[in-house]
Amino acid sequence: MTSPLSGVHVTGWGSYAPSLVLTNADLERMVETNDEWVVSRTGIRERRIAGPNETTASMASVAGLRAIATAGLEPDDIDLIIVGTLTPDYPMPSTAALVKQAIGNKRAAAMDVAAACSGFVYGYATAHAYVASGMAKNVLVIGAETLSRYTDFTDRGTCILFGDGAGAAVLSASDEPGGTMGIEMTTEPSGAYYIWLPAGGSARPTTNATLASGEHYMKMKGAETFKMAVRTLGSTSLASVRRAGLELSDLDLVVPHQANVRIIEALAKSLHFPMEKVFVNVSRYGNTSAASVPLALSEAVASGRVKQGDRLLLVAFGAGLTSGAITLQWTADPAAMARAAGIGPADVTIQPGYLEPTNPFPAALEWLRAESGAAS
Ligand code: COA
Numbered sequence: 001m002t003s004p005l006s007g008v009h010v011t012g013w014g015s016y017a018p019s020l021v022l023t024n025a026d027l028e029r030m031v032e033t034n035d036e037w038v039v040s041r042t043g044i045r046e047r048r049i050a051g052p053n054e055t056t057a058s059m060a061s062v063a064g065l066r067a068i069a070t071a072g073l074e075p076d077d078i079d080l081i082i083v084g085t086l087t088p089d090y091p092m093p094s095t096a097a098l099v100k101q102a103i104g105n106k107r108a109a110a111m112d113v114a115a116a117c118s119g120f121v122y123g124y125a126t127a128h129a130y131v132a133s134g135m136a137k138n139v140l141v142i143g144a145e146t147l148s149r150y151t152d153f154t155d156r157g158t159c160i161l162f163g164d165g166a167g168a169a170v171l172s173a174s175d176e177p178g179g180t181m182g183i184e185m186t187t188e189p190s191g192a193y194y195i196w197l198p199a200g201g202s203a204r205p206t207t208n209a210t211l212a213s214g215e216h217y218m219k220m221k222g223a224e225t226f227k228m229a230v231r232t233l234g235s236t237s238l239a240s241v242r243r244a245g246l247e248l249s250d251l252d253l254v255v256p257h258q259a260n261v262r263i264i265e266a267l268a269k270s271l272h273f274p275m276e277k278v279f280v281n282v283s284r285y286g287n288t289s290a291a292s293v294p295l296a297l298s299e300a301v302a303s304g305r306v307k308q309g310d311r312l313l314l315v316a317f318g319a320g321l322t323s324g325a326i327t328l329q330w331t332a333d334p335a336a337m338a339r340a341a342g343i344g345p346a347d348v349t350i351q352p353g354y355l356e357p358t359n360p361f362p363a364a365l366e367w368l369r370a371e372s373g374a375a376s
Pocket of ligand 1: 034221226259260317319
């Protein structure tokens with residue numbers, strides 16, 4: 001079947017998760033909660049926390065280098081770098097600009113995409129458009145987040161959910177059959193304030209008062225978000241699959257945004273889609289926002305869940321409320337990720353700014369770092 005979209009393939013993929021683990025038992029020591037409640041309401045058992053020397057750009061760069069190596073490319077083969085993130089290193093410059101330098105690319109354009117948890121899928125769609133139009137041959141798309149630095153560890157409604165990490169993919173032009181088949185993107189601003197970070201922007205610049213009231217932390221209306229997420233994920237998924245000229249039954253694997261296993265199960269139920277064909281790793285990472293889909297995709301490929309010729313659906317939703325879904329036929333050899341073996345944090349250096357260095361690690365978690373004896 002000829003799809004309306006063609007000629008753009010995922011040729012590389014990779015991810016990075018920091019080593020420090022924050023378990024539900026650890027959270028029990030900080031807020032009024034318990035492992036049973038968190039697992040039964042969310043499916044989350046633990047999440048990763050970036051160390052003091054790690055930032056969104058540093059984690060993004062490791063995932064990006066791994067994706068480039070898997071694609072069999074050099075950093076300078078990349079024409080455009082897109083980073084989806086809601087936790088950039090700075091409001092400016094873009095995190096993508098820092099990534100460009102850290103991976104040693106001399107020629108790419110670089111920009112961030114602000115679509116919250118849909119950031120990677122929106123970035124993928126943007127990359128697809130650049131490659132399909134001939135404006136770029138190889139695009140590096142990254143989703144990366146350091147949510148622990150925007151999390152109120154006294155708010156049990158949010159601190160149980162989020163974690164840090166990064167995932168990446170390289171999209172390349174190719175005349176081979178397969179590749180991207182259907183793209184759907186939506187934004188529903190009636191839910192714009194269901195998940196938001198009030199202070200630090202032009203509407204509510206940071207002041208002593210915003211700091212004192214904790215407005216620099218993520219706020220969320222959990223139940224409202226849950227309902228809208230299930231509805232939107234379902235409609236976006238269906239639209240993307242139909243644009244590809246397929247039915248849901250043609251899919252081999254769905255890789256959804258990993259926010260909450262109950263949202264994923266409700267999505268599958270609403271679509272009458274079997275959970276056996278849905279990839280879930282939320283128990284180990286929590287919600288890593290824009291990093292979640294590419295992190296899950298990389299793990300799905302690494303664990304043998306994706307074969308050449310498989311039809312995949314990547315689907316996400318996030319603050320905005322944004323949602324996006326990509327239907328694609330996987331063409332890359334899963335074994336290619338062996339090329340990225342050995343790439344790690346030591347391979348990237350983020351050029352520091354000229355102000356006095358600071359320790360960005362959340363003060364509320366210093367006890368965990370001390371107990372785990374983490375060096376980073
Ligand atoms: N531990 C124990 N109890 C908790 C708790 C926690 N961490 N968080 C909330 N509770 C309590 C509430 O205070 C409430 O108690 P009450 O009835 O005495 O007031 C009770 O548990 C139920 O709270 P509620 O908020 O209705 O729970 P829920 O079933 O909706 O689950 C979420 C809460 C946050 C897990 C759920 O709403 C959710 O996952 N929403 C989507 C969030 C999301 O995915 N956001 C990111 C989108 S990209």
